[in-house]
Amino acid sequence: MPSAGVLALQGDFEAHRKALAAAGLDAREIRTAGELLSTDALVLPGGESTTMWKLMEGTGIPEAIAELAASGRPVLATCAGAILLSRRITHPDREGLGLLDVTAVRNAYGRQLDSAVVRLTDLDREALGDEPLEAVFIRAPRFRDLGRGVEVLARRDGDAVLVRSGNLIAATFHPELARDGRVHRLFVEAIRRGKPRDAGKLVGAR
Amino acid sequence: MTAPLSIESPFSSDAFRVKVGLAEMLKGGVIMDVVDAGQAKIAEDAGACAVMALERVPSDIRRDGGVARMSPVSKIREIEAAVSIPVMAKCRIGHIAEARILESLGVDFVDESEVLTPADEENHVYKHDFKVPFVCGCRNLGEALRRIGEGAAMIRTKGEAGTGDIVHAVRHLREVFRQIKGLTILTKDEWMAAAKNLQAPFGLVAWVAANGRLPVPNFAAGGVATPADAALCRILGAEAVFVGSGIFKSSDPAKRARAIVEATTHWQDPARIAKASEDLGEGMKGIEAAKLVEGELLQTRGW
Numbered sequence: 001m002p003s004a005g006v007l008a009l010q011g012d013f014e015a016h017r018k019a020l021a022a023a024g025l026d027a028r029e030i031r032t033a034g035e036l037l038s039t040d041a042l043v044l045p046g047g048e049s050t051t052m053w054k055l056m057e058g059t060g061i062p063e064a065i066a067e068l069a070a071s072g073r074p075v076l077a078t079c080a081g082a083i084l085l086s087r088r089i090t091h092p093d094r095e096g097l098g099l100l101d102v103t104a105v106r107n108a109y110g111r112q113l114d115s116a117v118v119r120l121t122d123l124d125r126e127a128l129g130d131e132p133l134e135a136v137f138i139r140a141p142r143f144r145d146l147g148r149g150v151e152v153l154a155r156r157d158g159d160a161v162l163v164r165s166g167n168l169i170a171a172t173f174h175p176e177l178a179r180d181g182r183v184h185r186l187f188v189e190a191i192r193r194g195k196p197r198d199a200g201k202l203v204g205a206r
Numbered sequence: 207m208t209a210p211l212s213i214e215s216p217f218s219s220d221a222f223r224v225k226v227g228l229a230e231m232l233k234g235g236v237i238m239d240v241v242d243a244g245q246a247k248i249a250e251d252a253g254a255c256a257v258m259a260l261e262r263v264p265s266d267i268r269r270d271g272g273v274a275r276m277s278p279v280s281k282i283r284e285i286e287a288a289v290s291i292p293v294m295a296k297c298r299i300g301h302i303a304e305a306r307i308l309e310s311l312g313v314d315f316v317d318e319s320e321v322l323t324p325a326d327e328e329n330h331v332y333k334h335d336f337k338v339p340f341v342c343g344c345r346n347l348g349e350a351l352r353r354i355g356e357g358a359a360m361i362r363t364k365g366e367a368g369t370g371d372i373v374h375a376v377r378h379l380r381e382v383f384r385q386i387k388g389l390t391i392l393t394k395d396e397w398m399a400a401a402k403n404l405q406a407p408f409g410l411v412a413w414v415a416a417n418g419r420l421p422v423p424n425f426a427a428g429g430v431a432t433p434a435d436a437a438l439c440r441i442l443g444a445e446a447v448f449v450g451s452g453i454f455k456s457s458d459p460a461k462r463a464r465a466i467v468e469a470t471t472h473w474q475d476p477a478r479i480a481k482a483s484e485d486l487g488e489g490m491k492g493i494e495a496a497k498l499v500e501g502e503l504l505q506t507r508g509w
Contacts, residue, residue: 009471010255012230031472047231047255048291054253054464055471080231091290106290112228112314113337117220138227139292139314177227 002191005030005039007065009055011047011080015176016184023184025191033060037067041074041191044081046138046174049089049106052080062097069099074190075168076183082170083141100165101147108142115139118173120162122155127164127186134180135161135173143172167194215409216334216357217421225339225359228292228314229423232256232360232446236436236467237425239263239450242281243288249453252463256292256315258448259285264321264368264504265451265490274322276304282311294341299508300326309338315360317341318353320507321367321450330508333357343427345378345505347385351406351414352509354422361420363444364505365428368451370492372429372438374505379426379442389415428505431456431490433469433483440473457487 004020006013008029020027020043027043030036042065056062065084069075077085077100086096086104096104109115119132133154143160146152153169154162162171162183167190175183216222235255240246246257259277267274276297286293292314297304299318304325308316318331320343333340334357342353343364350361363382365375389400392415401411413421426444430436431452439447447470449463456462468482500506 008234010234012233014233015230048235050250050291051235051253051255051467054467111312112292112339113312115224115228117223136223136227138224138231174227177223177230
């Protein structure tokens, strides 16, 4: 059974562990670069991205995320996690990890009073089926300037809110807080399908 | 014909889920008390997951006395403009109008707080009627469930604010978790008596008994002055930490704030907390909570 890790620096990492458990996968909490490199798949949870950047400074975690993603291992990133993966970030402006070719506009819908549960109907049917997808938006960002390799799996009023780019899945909302398990199942299926890693590298990382 | 008995629960509404959703996002983080935009910026740069706007930090309220009220509107606007992280603000217990004003200002969370002078000696705000989420303090499980019953989307144990003494935060965390554990071993026949003893709504008592936790995130506050204090709260089960006077009453607020953030995340790694705790300068002087007389306690406000 492949192992999955949830980056547990700050945010709703526990909700992701529960959602993964419901999709049939045991995940552990990850707080160091070493732990990160020894996992087969990674979740970057929701929370405050500014806090996560601060906690990652000088830890080697950004480099480890890049290495994990480059090795083809599946990554699921939601809200703040998706912001981390982005090429560029606004409000305030800064560079992201550059693994997902989008610009993330932080707090794009406004403050908490503009947070909402939305039933998304503009879906990629092959990935998600026909049923409306329950999506919890909390002080959510918006994806802008999507690169060519970025495939849109769900839209809200025309805006891309769930995207896939190679082995990365990113949402501006929180599938981990919804009663709908489809996004996590998509991720777990990708893990089960995943190509086996270089065994030597795995031993080295541990 | 009598109407069928059907009681709608506000807890399963989208509105309530969105409120608890923001509380979920703050887990594992540090929420810092700030009085102006300058402090808010320091807090954000140090890695705070949210800031709490208030007129004076608790230790100043304690020292200077007088009526402590909601932060001035201009200060709240200034803080909202200065940072991109969530902004919380305190209103007085039962002060419906202050809460409505804070909501209209677009704050992300309202803390109906015992640190301010209560406006109502008997009633708290009915929080389900608001779109903005609320956090409330508690000293025990009954108090937590009464506040959740009124619509609080987050609970924080009260501790004793403005002292820099962690002992009451520990007492309240221990008490809440002991009482939760106590409920989980009861049979259903015993739930109503438990609700009676806790003076808490039956539905919430039953939920806690069945699930072994509070139905909303459970944070700690009151007396956190060091990285080790923050780690202790996490060890005892708090999912995040509020820090009031402990940061801006210390000699190097930016450094201390950063260290408390580090300790809150890496609470299981003592070596890392030790490293973060090096060369922090003077902590807040503090007051031993046991030396306070009953009338000086903030935690006994509200019920």
